[in-house]
Amino acid sequence: MENVKEERDTCRCNVIHSDIVDKVKAEMPAEERLAQMAELFKVFGDFTRVKIICALLDEEMCVCDIASLLDMSQSAISHQLRVLRHARLVKYRREGRVVYYSLDDEHVKNIFGQSLLHVSHR
Amino acid sequence: MENVKEERDTCRCNVIHSDIVDKVKAEMPAEERLAQMAELFKVFGDFTRVKIICALLDEEMCVCDIASLLDMSQSAISHQLRVLRHARLVKYRREGRVVYYSLDDEHVKNIFGQSLLHVSHR
DNA sequence: TATACATATGAATATATGTTCATATGTAGG
DNA sequence: CCTACATATGAACATATATTCATATGTATA
Known part of the structure; x- marks a missing residue:
């Protein structure tokens, strides 16, 4: 099943689609890039x-x-x-x-x- | 000459290129659009x-x-x-x-x- | 070199905003 | 209906930031 219980400090939800989460995590740009984008938009x-x-x-x-x-x-x-x-x-x-x-x-x-x-x- | 003394409350500079200022003012998007853009970027x-x-x-x-x-x-x-x-x-x-x-x-x-x-x- | 002027900047103030905490809302199942 | 759970939200707090005010810096000119 796709509903897997994960133990995290911040989120205690039961309905985590861990396959989706993992896929998105793998495809996201590097944290630093995202931070730079936020900084750029903050300036704008x-x-x-x-x-x-x-x-x-x-x-x-x-x-x-x-x-x-x-x-x-x-x-x-x-x-x-x-x-x-x-x-x-x-x-x-x-x-x-x-x-x-x-x-x-x-x-x-x-x-x-x-x-x-x-x-x-x- | 392009150096024209304008009486404004906020800017008392003598070197105003009023032709440039007027041209840019005419070409700028409407204030409301610019405000909406700023709001959008603020969200980003x-x-x-x-x-x-x-x-x-x-x-x-x-x-x-x-x-x-x-x-x-x-x-x-x-x-x-x-x-x-x-x-x-x-x-x-x-x-x-x-x-x-x-x-x-x-x-x-x-x-x-x-x-x-x-x-x-x- | 003394003055005028265009720009830069530090400090202070006011305001906006992101997260946390506690709790409310809405939905499914027993 | 009562409980569990996913999500939403109001209040409080901490932090960030935009403008003002006073003043500094740098350049031209009399």
């Missing part, structure tokens, strides 16, 4: 950062441009750009006093495209 | 939920299966499944006492595929 999962990324999909922009576009403080934008920088999603170049940011990733466009489709699709 | 942006979704990419599973797979409490899994339910990312069917969950979305596979590529790619 903020309204301000979504707007910044969408803006940078089209154009390179300086910090002030972005602050103006989103009607937010320079400080708030700068903090968020640091998050995006640390996630290596944006790159920047300095031109005098002005720092220009742009996207540094090939996959972001696809991911955001799919996501836009998703939220538009209902 | 948790290690536990990433693991649940990845598991359900392959197989339909009951709550207990998932708890066993992730070695977490039934309660924790149930709470997270509720989040996924409210985001309409999973559907469920009841069979006696057991509730089986599966993915309820076409785009998730693509988004997760791209993201896995992304994190594997460096």
Whole structure:
């Protein structure tokens, strides 16, 4: 039968389909990859950062441009750009006093495209 | 010139490329869409939920299966499944006492595929 | 070198969120 | 009906995180 009693600390259910569990466990990506994916989505999962990324999909922009576009403080934008920088999603170049940011990733466009489709699709 | 002084509450910078800002503003998706995207990514942006979704990419599973797979409490899994339910990312069917969950979305596979590529790619 | 300006950053605060614990709900079987 | 079991849920707690405020850093220019 497929109902096998397993002794685990956390789950004392009797109805465990251990064959399914084992199969899925074998096919799942490595824990580290999954953790990295969660981190990536966490970076995407903020309204301000979504707007910044969408803006940078089209154009390179300086910090002030972005602050103006989103009607937010320079400080708030700068903090968020640091998050995006640390996630290596944006790159920047300095031109005098002005720092220009742009996207540094090939996959972001696809991911955001799919996501836009998703939220538009209902 | 492109340096135009704009009076805004939040940004008092002098170097605003207002042509760029206007262009990007015109091309950006609607605020509501961007907010929905952020919400979607927020749901994806948790290690536990990433693991649940990845598991359900392959197989339909009951709550207990998932708890066993992730070695977490039934309660924790149930709470997270509720989040996924409210985001309409999973559907469920009841069979006696057991509730089986599966993915309820076409785009998730693509988004997760791209993201896995992304994190594997460096 | 003194000032102005664009950006970065540390600390503080407020808010959001994930897990645990206890318990409720719903269903099958004796 | 009473028990067992799978799942759901509310409250509490701990932790993470986004913005603000004040200030530091770095660069150009008078």
